[in-house]
Amino acid sequence: MKQFTSVHDVTDINALVAEALQLKQNPYALQQLGKNKTIGLVFLNPSLRTRMSTQKAALNLGMNVMVLNIDKEGWALELQDGAIMNGTTVEHVREAAAVLGQYVDIIGVRSFPGLKNREEDYSETVFNKFVEYCGVPIVSLESATRHPLQSLADLITIEELKTIERPKVVLAWAPHIKPLPQAVPNSFAEWMCKADVDFVIAHPEGYELNTHFTQGATITHNLQEALTDADFVYVKNWSAYEPYGKIIGNHDDWMLTNDMLTRTHNAKIMHCLPVRRNLELSDEILDGPHSVVIHEAGNRVWAAQAVLKQMLESL
Ligand SMILES: CCC[C@H](NC(C)=O)C(=O)O
Numbered sequence: 001m002k003q004f005t006s007v008h009d010v011t012d013i014n015a016l017v018a019e020a021l022q023l024k025q026n027p028y029a030l031q032q033l034g035k036n037k038t039i040g041l042v043f044l045n046p047s048l049r050t051r052m053s054t055q056k057a058a059l060n061l062g063m064n065v066m067v068l069n070i071d072k073e074g075w076a077l078e079l080q081d082g083a084i085m086n087g088t089t090v091e092h093v094r095e096a097a098a099v100l101g102q103y104v105d106i107i108g109v110r111s112f113p114g115l116k117n118r119e120e121d122y123s124e125t126v127f128n129k130f131v132e133y134c135g136v137p138i139v140s141l142e143s144a145t146r147h148p149l150q151s152l153a154d155l156i157t158i159e160e161l162k163t164i165e166r167p168k169v170v171l172a173w174a175p176h177i178k179p180l181p182q183a184v185p186n187s188f189a190e191w192m193c194k195a196d197v198d199f200v201i202a203h204p205e206g207y208e209l210n211t212h213f214t215q216g217a218t219i220t221h222n223l224q225e226a227l228t229d230a231d232f233v234y235v236k237n238w239s240a241y242e243p244y245g246k247i248i249g250n251h252d253d254w255m256l257t258n259d260m261l262t263r264t265h266n267a268k269i270m271h272c273l274p275v276r277r278n279l280e281l282s283d284e285i286l287d288g289p290h291s292v293v294i295h296e297a298g299n300r301v302w303a304a305q306a307v308l309k310q311m312l313e314s315l
């Protein structure tokens with residue numbers, strides 16, 4: 001595996017899931033594989049799970065790890081090619097990315113969308129500049145339009161916890177007070193459309209995701225209908241794709257409650273975290289028997305470890 005930026009970088013998602021579950025059983029079996037290899041984790045935005053789980057995965061493989069919060073600890077980055085840098089930016093991404101590539105064997109980058117310019121975000125301008133200039137293999141720590149490490153962990157969780165061969169999986173939009181990226185739902189949809197599940201996306205009218213990511217999914221504006229016989233409900237907020245980056249209408253009634261779950265097939269409730277309690281998901285669900293969000297977060301280590309193993313094997 002030369003890079004991990006989307007499901008399209010994976011030849012066999014089921015084999016990758018199986019590999020992750022094997023590593024979960026025997027986390028330290030490959031400590032020599034990463035010996036004297038270094039991964040650099042570069043964050044342009046906050047992170048808890050991705051930061052800690054990817055470090056742990058790399059350490060499990062014997063790698064050295066360096067973490068840089070480049071937005072706070074690095075120089076103010078210039079991202080526009082051809083810019084006359086006579087303003088507040090101090091270093092161009094061309095140099096910053098290339099220099100980072102001198103220090104590491106693999107680089108991870110987190111770069112959220114600005115949610116202002118859809119063309120800029122959906123062309124992955126910032127992320128792709130790191131890909132272009134760093135000169136080493138790259139793993140996405142969440143980009144403007146995808147979060148593949150999260151989606152792999154989600155698929156691992158579904159495979160581990162499913163009680164029937166082909167479960168019904170529902171991506172259910174939930175309310176929020178801030179406009180959030182579409183990266184997590186885009187990526188989840190892409191992976192679910194390739195997995196052996198019956199996949200349904202439920203959201204209020206106006207929150208349609210870009211169809212590039214949802215080919216094969218059943219899409220409904222009726223949450224109750226979607227929840228019927230669901231085995232997994234993946235709860236996530238996202239802002240509108242059109243008008244881009246906006247919150248449209250008031251849909252507080254889309255926050256899941258235990259009463260709504262009675263329609264499901266004893267569904268397990270998933271969320272990538274962080275979650276706004278009693279806004280996106282109720283306390284009664286998060287603290288109740290249906291939630292698997294902590295188990296899901298734990299699987300981020302095994303997802304990252306399986307990906308880094310394959311990337312190390314390709315160095
Ligand atoms: C893993 C989730 C990161 C981010 N969440 C927030 C709260 O910004 C998002 O929704 O993409």
Ligand SMILES: NC(=O)OP(=O)(O)O
Pocket residue numbers: 046047048049050051142150272273274
């Ligand atoms: N789910 C996830 O990626 O969490 P962080 O943003 O805390 O890394």
